[in-house]
Amino acid sequence: MLLRAALLLLVLLLPTLSARAGQLDRAALEKYFPPPLVVGEKDDRLPVWPILKQQAGAYEVFAYAFESVDLAPIPGFGGTPPDLLIALAPDGTFRDVKVIAHHEPVFLEGLGSEPLFAFVEQYAGLSARQAIRVGRPNARAAGAAPQTTVDGISMATASTRVINQSILASALAVARAKLGFGAANVGLKVEARADLYEPLTLADLVARGWVGRLTVTNAHAASAFKGTGVEDRAEGRPDAVLTDLIVAYLNVPTIGRNLLGEVRYDALMRELGPGNHAVMVISAGPEDAPENPIGDRFVLGAVPERLAVGQGGLIVNARDMAVERRDAGRAEGLPPGPWTILRIDQAAGFDPSAAWVLAETIVRERGQILSEKIARAFPVETKLPADLFTRVRPEDGPNWTDPWRARGPELGLIGLMLAVLVPVLSRQRGLVADGRRFALFRLGFLALTLGFVGWYAQAQLSIVTLVGLVRAATVSHDLAFLLYDPPSLVLWVFALAALVAWGRGTFCGWLCPFGALQEFVALLARPLRIRQLAVPARLDRALRPVKYVVLVGILGAAAAGSPLADTVSEVEPFKTAITLSFVRSWPFVAYAAGLLVLNLFVYKGFCRYLCPLGAGLALLGRARILDWIPRRAECGSPCQLCKVRCRYGAIAPSGRIDYAECFQCMECVTIIHDPEQCVPQVVARKRAHRAAPRPVTVG
Structure with missing residues (x-):
């Protein structure tokens, strides 16, 4: 019902929303280009303003000023294009670049906008004739060519690539019209x-x-x-x-x-x-x-x-x-x-x-x-x-191919992780059936998910991507922003495919870095002598729909073009704990740390009751085609072992699996394949033992 309401809201808003356009008029531009510079008349064919400077009694063009959103509206990871004021000199060099507006999640209440402002300042003096690339942080100091490289920002690689593409694409549009050169010779060697x-x-x-x-x-x-x-x-x-x-x-x-x-x-x-x-x-x-x-x-x-x-x-x-x-x-x-x-x-x-x-x-x-x-x-x-x-010639294809080449090693390791995970989960009588070995495998895999996928590769999937998709559908009508973050896109494709086969649990239980962090924190409960609480059934049923309400609220705000979508998305602690590694202002750190402390008492309470991304995956997971978790006739009646052991509350008293709440920890699968744990097997073995004739001693 909630999903239908959200979709109806999107449909109603689609006709009323249009792509953004530049917002600066002559008065606003004069603040950026004060005297002795003069703002000329706006071009009739192109949204470009000539900036004039008096020279030898006559006015000459000092620069052409324009907003990137007018000429290259490439959506960022907030789903809307960044708006940059660019001043391009007649010889094709950048006079200046300023940020007018943006919705990049990593900079909004994250790193702050100051690193982004410093990033675009690097373009002053560079030439639009060159194929400028975003390097690693301090790439120039490490020897990268200063004419063709700008220093990237740690934890904002994908966003800076979108900004770079917006600057170059819009500058080349002006260069073709005003300066007589274009994309044909950019990067030509x-x-x-x-x-x-x-x-x-x-x-x-x-x-x-x-x-x-x-x-x-x-x-x-x-x-x-x-x-x-x-x-x-x-x-x-x-x-x-x-x-x-x-x-x-x-x-x-x-x-x-x-x-x-x-x-x-x-x-x-x-x-x-x-x-x-x-x-x-x-x-x-x-x-x-x-x-x-x-x-x-x-x-x-x-x-x-x-x-x-x-x-x-x-x-x-x-x-x-x-x-x-x-x-x-x-x-x-x-x-x-x-x-x-x-x-x-x-x-x-x-x-x-x-x-x-x-x-x-x-x-x-x-x-x-x-x-x-x-x-x-x-x-x-x-x-x-x-x-x-x-x-x-310059390499064919749009510039989003650059991050795919640059992040090839990371993509290779992620691909290897997924290639290992699929057969382990699908062949249940293999590794999964061995409780001890499977537990060690799971801990090792979660360590890779947290350390490599999350903190190193910065591939934590987030509700922010769904917000970007809604904004792309209602504003920019362009999904190209997904291509600038290859590891995340690969995980999204795999997670969506896994929804059809297994449901929500493959991502939430195996590939979510914050979920992995919660599992490692929960291991501290026993040495700290903290007894985890079992949420009463009635309270559990009342809390589970909350995550769906949060999901509808965020996507509805995004569809309405409200900045509340970015604010409410902070219900996710992913940006704080994973993307920014807790390097953030104290309210956000306190919130993320509080959820981890709550996890010591209520196992994965955030995932079960608040996570909007988990809610979205659970809804999409209803398209699942397999009931892949094995069950026995005795499951639920009389055996309740799997239900008691399930810390997610995903098994009903009847023994039925609630796949929308299942995190695929596989503990119930291990139990049902273990003749030493599965109660029906234990009982059957004892009955067979009692029915067998006992040897009689003859004196």
Whole structure:
């Protein structure tokens, strides 16, 4: 009846609830971007706000601001997407990331939101062109690449992966629309083939188009500046050279080794590092060329003001490498003029196997009092053959595949545990029939459940997942959040399959870490001389429905979009005792500890009377197809041994098993297969012994 009421409530609420949208207007954004920054007009096609900054008398785009929930509403483990304010610079780097709202259970009244705030701050300065991954806590300090890795948060691995995916997916949506690049090159790794080398002269390389040459004469400049009033500023003949540059991509051995020599090339590649790129620019014009950008004013180690590398209509960040100029070892035949080697970092998303340009900007001034600067760019394109490179595409598939690969060892051990558990429970005349050996096996398995599944793998199943499912059904209509926590998902699939075969008890009695913790605490009752209480039958019957009322209340609040769902879910102590290992504020610790103390007197009282997850599993377990616990005709009448021994109260006086309350401890199965314990077998054996003729002594 209670389940029908909960389902009816969900059906009624489904049409009225819609997916969340961004909540920030111009006034709210101005608080995040105060003067001298200015919030521009919201884009007509995309929910993006340009953030402007005054530069040289004009406003330039400082960043594009947007909310992740508008562009990538990926549900978190609370069932609703996190809402993040992201500021993306025109070059594709993150200016800032802020948390606007979230419903991640591990941070709500758990770790607190501060670790989450610190987590998203790591994205400032990283590039959306890179495939950024969440590492382990302190991964950067341990040597992980700081350009492609952010430190994870202990006990919040799955939630941080959802946050990371939300940031990257929404940023790439903006990048495709505003910055001219998208997901195609994110994570793409292009490297020059080291095994290809051919001795060639500079003239050969230029003839093949592998080395570019940019020559700008007075006539070319006049044509570019035509109509501006400054086209005739150059002195000399029309064919006089203003600038003459040689441009070469050095990573390719046939280019770099021929231009630099083998020793200098090898040294440069070591200094450059894997994944990065080097472009050489040499001035080949006369020393007095008026527009030479690499003259005496060039600052070593700086970003050249008048030189720019571009690809796909986007400027690529390139900086002088400050290579030692003395004894540089340049090959013979190169012009003697000034030169630079520009470094392009891997994070820039530069693809040397595709066409790219180097452009020199020439600036002229017009007017004497209020002068106006007029600039024109003169590009030279380089297109190298694709077979000079190896290209490694980003791994196919959505980013939820990353945690499955990263947690492979944990999944392997969990799979082994389940593979061992199934035959042990299904072949009852094997290990289960031996009371002593089975008791040792059960304690060992529960120790793995508590220590490995719970505290290490963080795979404690919880009502929070059901809350997330309800919110996904009513708000986001997306169940992808389940894929970011592989161990929990595997256990959910197994638990649901076990419901059909055996009922609730497989999870509650074997795979619940908090349930295992209660069983170990209960072992202290005997040495502490604590006598566990038997709950009177009438009180037991009155208390059992409470967990169903709690379940309906939580799911109803979730369906109604009420934050009470998160609050009431704290009736579960799982987050405190297992996920956070009791590292939490004292009221939550006191509550969890109180339930464990109660367990010393009333065996698994929380599981039997309060647990909403257990209630949900018990309801679903009514689809069970097997009555798998063996019974005898004498069970219940006259034998009551199994009923007396059952600490869960799952056996009725008639001997019938109440599978909704059975925790599959298997003690009754051990008894019924043990001829020394099972009363009908003991009685039958005694009767047979009395009926047998006794030997008579003849004197």
